[in-house]
Amino acid sequence: MKKKISLILLIILSLGARAQESVTIKPGQVWPDTDGNHINAHGGAIIEHKGIYYWFGESRLPRGVQDKTKYGVGCYSSNDLINWKNEGLSLRVINDTASLLHPGCVIERPKVIFNSKTGKFVMWFHHELKGQGYKAAMTGVAVSDKITGPYKYIRSLRPNAGTWPQNFTEEQKKLQAKEGDLKSWSEEWKQAVRDGLFVRRDFAGGQMARDMTLYIDKDGKAYHIHSAEENMTLHFSELTDDFLDFTGRYYRVLPGESNEAPAIFYAKGKYFMFTSGTTGWKPNPGRLSVAEKLTGEWKAAGNPCRGTEEENKITFGSQSTNVLALNIKKDLFVYMGDRWTPENLSDSPHVWLPVEWEAEMPVIRWQKEWDMKRLK
Numbered sequence: 001m002k003k004k005i006s007l008i009l010l011i012i013l014s015l016g017a018r019a020q021e022s023v024t025i026k027p028g029q030v031w032p033d034t035d036g037n038h039i040n041a042h043g044g045a046i047i048e049h050k051g052i053y054y055w056f057g058e059s060r061l062p063r064g065v066q067d068k069t070k071y072g073v074g075c076y077s078s079n080d081l082i083n084w085k086n087e088g089l090s091l092r093v094i095n096d097t098a099s100l101l102h103p104g105c106v107i108e109r110p111k112v113i114f115n116s117k118t119g120k121f122v123m124w125f126h127h128e129l130k131g132q133g134y135k136a137a138m139t140g141v142a143v144s145d146k147i148t149g150p151y152k153y154i155r156s157l158r159p160n161a162g163t164w165p166q167n168f169t170e171e172q173k174k175l176q177a178k179e180g181d182l183k184s185w186s187e188e189w190k191q192a193v194r195d196g197l198f199v200r201r202d203f204a205g206g207q208m209a210r211d212m213t214l215y216i217d218k219d220g221k222a223y224h225i226h227s228a229e230e231n232m233t234l235h236f237s238e239l240t241d242d243f244l245d246f247t248g249r250y251y252r253v254l255p256g257e258s259n260e261a262p263a264i265f266y267a268k269g270k271y272f273m274f275t276s277g278t279t280g281w282k283p284n285p286g287r288l289s290v291a292e293k294l295t296g297e298w299k300a301a302g303n304p305c306r307g308t309e310e311e312n313k314i315t316f317g318s319q320s321t322n323v324l325a326l327n328i329k330k331d332l333f334v335y336m337g338d339r340w341t342p343e344n345l346s347d348s349p350h351v352w353l354p355v356e357w358e359a360e361m362p363v364i365r366w367q368k369e370w371d372m373k374r375l376k
């Protein structure tokens with residue numbers, strides 16, 4: 001009898017627990033982790049390792065928190081992409097003023113990739129220094145033997161100092177136009193920017209690196225893809241075999257087109273990239289670009305949003321951060337975006353939408369609530 005009661009109790013309890021578990025994605029709403037707290041991993045991405053998904057992103061300090069030492073890169077794990085367990089900070093600021101990563105600095109858009117040669121997990125992130133706003137425009141790198149961390153901070157830098165882009169012409173290397181000679185946003189200035197005004201300016205000290213992502217190409221080479229040149233041009237920068245440094249080979253992509261928030265995926269024999277324009281925390285019209293080769297040439301292919309005019313203008317109230325590949329053979333992908341709430345960034349909702357296909361091109365439509373199983 002006792003046994004029967006405890007069995008019934010167990011069934012009731014497990015049903016209760018299951019009822020609490022969320023089974024659908026609700027874009028733009030609070031997304032509680034398994035402790036009931038909104039997932040604090042923004043501008044992030046997901047990698048799968050041994051059948052488990054890991055979500056890395058900016059762990060923003062809730063508004064009003066004075067202690068800036070508990071700041072860094074958040075990590076969550078899940079086996080269904082819906083219920084996420086907080087694994088804590090995988091990279092944390094270093095309480096030492098000698099380190100560039102000391103409390104008060106800004107860490108944005110962290111991404112993690114696995115290096116099968118070294119067996120290590122490598123994290124890169126946009127790094128801004130304490131008290132300098134967005135001036136430093138650096139990228140930081142950290143490494144770990146364990147996927148969840150702790151990641152060991154190696155250094156921050158501006159990439160590709162002293163090297164020219166692979167797709168820069170001999171004439172462009174020699175142009176003389178200087179920033180001060182031209183009126184910002186005049187036609188001459190725009191042409192000069194397309195012709196590498198800022199590449200030449202930053203040649204010696206290294207190129208700017210702000211919004212970023214990582215991508216491992218079919219041949220195993222990894223690329224650090226970042227907004228450079230005052231956010232006017234994307235750079236696709238090749239990483240060394242251990243993924244911990246830059247080789248110096250890099251490509252300018254969509255010069256002078258002001259793209260941020262790059263998210264790349266491969267489908268149907270082509271590379272696709274979602275980006276945004278550059279309007280800070282405010283959302284703007286999403287952009288799609290397509291290429292035959294990762295390093296280009298990339299061609300702009302319009303706005304991938306299929307909503308009302310108002311929704312398309314703001315990418316359904318989001319900015320891209322990653323495209324999650326669920327099954328490349330079946331062309332199953334999920335768009336991941338951030339709906340930034342600058343007044344309290346830790347609360348920023350996540351906007352995940354299924355990628356649909358229209359005339360062999362990826363598009364996204366608003367869904368109030370959708371079932372991840374639909375895609376699997």
Ligand code: GAL
Nearest residue numbers: 108211260261278279280281
């Ligand atoms: C956005 C960028 C974010 C953050 C923000 C700051 O354009 O995508 O990652 O840097 O600007 O205003």
